[in-house]
Amino acid sequence: MQSTWITRRAMLRMAAATAASISLPAMAQLGGGKKPLRVIVGSAAGGAADVIVRAMGPGIAAELKVPVVVDNRPGGQSVISLEALAAQPADGNTLLYIHSGYVATEVTQRLFDLDKSTIPLTRVGTSRIMLLVGGDSPFGSLGEMFDFARANPGKLHYGTLGDGGFEHLKMAQITTAAGVVATPVPYKTGTDAIKDLIGGSVDCYMAPAIFAKMYIPPKRVKALAIFDPQRWSDFPEVPTLREAGIEVDPLRYWGGYVARVGMPPEIVQRLSSMLGRVARLPEVRERFEGTGQEVDVEDDPEKFRSQIQGDKAWIIDAYRLIRT
Template identity: 35%
Template sequence: MIRRRTLIATALASQAIPRMAWAQSSAFSRPLKIIVPLQAGGSADISTRLIANSLQHRLKQPVIVDNKPGGSFVIGMQALAMAPADGQTLISINTGMLASQVTMKRYDMLKSLALITQYSKTPTLFVVPAQSRFKTFAELIAFAKKKPGKLNFGSLGTGGLEHLWVTMLSRSVGAEFTHIPFKGMPDAITALVQGELDFVPCVMSSALPFVQKGMLRALCVLSDERSAFLPDLASMKEQGVNVPPMEFWSGLAARQGTPLPVIEQLRQEIVKVMAEPDMKLRMDERGATILTSANSDNFSTLLKADWSWMNKVAQDASIRAEIAG
């Protein structure tokens, strides 16, 4: 009897092991797709392609990057909504996408997405023309408080991240700035270099080359701490301004309803990808710091915190989105 029970248990175990192995591997038994809701060639697209390249080697499956620009990220979100909630189709998300949600209200990232992980954080520089009279962030703020509306700034459009953040800044410090929207950051940077703008809050990867060439001057990094990429540059907090930082985070998500074990397996794989030495080198080149989420709830907390200040600014200032996708 004992021998018979042992044989039965062994047989059941031998059947269970293949099922467990299948369950662990079946989530990635087909090619994966990552939707980038922006044009090819930009910062988000480049980062996503780096991740896709490493991920396909790890999963032994093709990982396709599918650019779906337009509609201020709406077209990309619609493409994800049409895909099965099985973890085979992901979407690249970022801070600017959240700002668009707040001011457009045409999609809800927290309700529509199963968040996987943040993968990087890029600090933002507060830059002025090289010939600007302002040597510090505090000097610029003091001038703006005395002469409301005299200083202008560029952004990616009404309702975009830069516009929301500067609006929050102006209300916090009692200053007033004139907003000039642009279709793209390269256009805003060009106008700043030529002295047509007084300042631009700009992601480090876009501003740093101009700062290094002496074409722009960085007054501070818009974070609570200094950046390892510019250790001598003071933080916004050191300049006496205490408002939420303007940092550009990037991450990946799947469609809401994707099984939690699949989300967790994807998170673990992406964390391993971001830990590769070559990935750190490539992100360093763009002024980005690798930062992954310990779990999807941590990523959700980040989105909720940013949504909170963005939504308050948009409501208080009655800002509606007019940004290009």
């Protein structure tokens, strides 16, 4: 309850400060003054989000002609990072990097409202998702795995990153579509989940593509399906979920930048376009690939907002499944 109260208080501060934050001096200052651009990251230094933001930092600094400061604010189920954004003026000098997990947390924990507190700017990257099993798993296809689950209700175990997280919600949707009952096993990190998958302690795990690239070649894991609408040229033998008979919408992990609500439209457009240009730089693209993501730019703020709302819609439906 305390976190909810703090977030509401922060939103009231935002509303009170909005009029002052949209002044012409603020617009002139963006890129023209000496105030650094601050980018808040809701995870610790060294994680994928942090690597991406730091990779884009030099390009952003060159575009705006100001230093870029990365401010890591992990913890608090993303509330800490959102409150750090809310405490700053809506002048374009402070941004927040969010990812698909923020939407799941918004729906399941109800600690914040992204639509009321932020303005989407630019999605900069996405990551393919694959359903993996251990290299020694008896399952050679999604059909075989779900046949086992139908014959043994509750005995198929899948890894998740916490109760009610992005993976838990999507797997609930998939198992419901397949007509099976399976048991989620929560992990703190994807690395922990993969370790148990390889060791045979968990049957399958919905994982970002970087794990497939790391562990399929040495045959430590196998991929049963990809969550994209088409097959992937890197692993052309792996079918899509729909090809495997599971009628759910395709899905990717994504990451992008938002600003505090109340920012003037002129600054929104300028920042959105600039972030898209920087993400497409060759040196940035290379760093993205090192985290398992691809540069996948959506620099129309309204289209980015629509994607966030689309994720929210399926997550609300999936959350009902795990709570019934």
